[in-house]
Amino acid sequence: MLRIVVLGAAAGGGVPQWNCGCAVCRAARTDHPEIRNSQASIAVSGDGIHWFLINASPDLRQQVTRAPQLHPRPGVLRHSPIAGVILTNGEIDAVTGLLSMRESSPFTIYAHAKVLAILKSNSIFDVLKEENVRRVSIDVDIPFMPQLPDGSPSGLEITPFAVSGTSAWYLRGKEHPGGSASTGDTLGLKIVHQASGKYVYVIMACADVDEALKTRLRDAPLVFFDGTVWRDDEMIRAGLGDKTGQSMGHIAMSGESGAIKQLADIGIGRKIFLHINNSNPAWLHASQERQTLEREGWEIPAEGMEIVL
Template sequence: MLVTVLGAGAGGGLPQWNCACRNCESARAGLLPRMTQSSVAVSSNGVDWVVLNASPDIRDQIEHCQALRPPALRGSPIRGVVLTNADVDHVAGLLTLREKTPFAIHATAETLSVLAANTVFGVLDPALVDRRAITLGAAFSPVDGLTVTAFAVPGKVALYLEGAAPETKMIGEQTIALGISDGVSRLYYVPGCADIPDWLVEKLSDGDLLLFDGTVWADDEMAVTGTGGKTGGRMGHIAMSGDTGSLARLASLKDCRKVYVHINNTNPVLQPDGPERAEVSALGWTVAHDGLEFRL
């Protein structure tokens, strides 16, 4: 299995257009690598690819990934896009993929209903772009050689769908994770997750590679950095640090490579010489960057 991190950043990427925090300024100065928004490409043969979440940056991501460029005058090696939720940073890139090339969109019925309710997504010609509903727990094959099984993880609806008091740890079709296998190796992709119950730790225990939600280091990170008032939990993302954070909760996973993706621009783990990076490295985690590749 071939896995490429097209975009390692959370919504807004790095640098974020309206932010002058330490990380954003470091990226502008060339001291940190820039990150586009969350997306991953997977293939079993290097020819046929499925993209996990269509980032608003997908055009540039394709241009920077040789394997995803057009193989002929017109066309694409991208056979499908699998959506894990309806967040803007995961669906907006679909609008870029509108130029009359066939592929399939795979998403839960709930996420497909969000797309159907917004007529702008009608630019994706239904004669060429099939919309296929994912059934949780039922395996499907979005591309030759790969089998995907989706399952719900704690999370919330997309920001633009929130009511006055959104539930941030819902279990249902609004936030899913993906288990992907080529018959030999298994990848788990969990870019958004608000909590890690015991059953989820057990679920992930047979993975060879885990790409997991690394949005914030601390739950109060936005307030501490002066960049916003929401906690990580309020945004539907578990923190890395703390007794209930992902570092502690996933410490028992010893037999897979663990990689943080969907990293917010405020996260101090992006600083390569900082104590946070040293801690995650010591605990066996890798902090993703755009273009990071794996061969399983």
């Protein structure tokens, strides 16, 4: 069986965001605590015992506390079922949680060379000692099999693939530690349970759905997809900032070129949005946007939701 646990579904800042008084954040603090959500990450497992995180969010400590699947084994002084972290990009909300994993438990970081270069260039990540935390480079369109801490196979095969996106926001206008090549900053993942053949696609960030991506996702049983904004200019319209979704490397949910329209009618079995910004009105259950989303067969997950394939 392939098991997936949603640790968090929100974009950077979470819901509610600490300094935000928008309609969604106000609702999360008051009448609708059910929409509270931490920053996006999921955990996957091929055996239900050892788990791999897809991105390490800034909220990782509280996410681990809330997920019994990730608790230390009873009767063991120091232990974690987390065997590795697979990074799909180098954004703050994908890598910051690594710093909460510095207490000498063995695990492996899997990331493209461009993202590993970002970690290497920032000495704060040196708290992850090499004797405990290996860093393994992964390549686009080359499957790899993550290992358990003792070197045995995990039962998973993962294929990274390039999707439209941008480099980490904090690197804009600066020299990228990983060089100027365009590929590697934003990856999607196909995660396959080798024994059963069950699989899931995970795309945390994506700026555009092209025909190649549609072909790849056709008839997939389960897809987690970037749901950052409902409309491209929503942050500007709401007075929350001057960035569009596209400028941040994220496709909108709605519109002719949005994810809902572009991924319709290609046979995806189950469609779940992740990395949803606090500005996105689809968080609100009674909103027209949420009703439209659900009518088109999409979901916004609650923290802790587990799916078994």
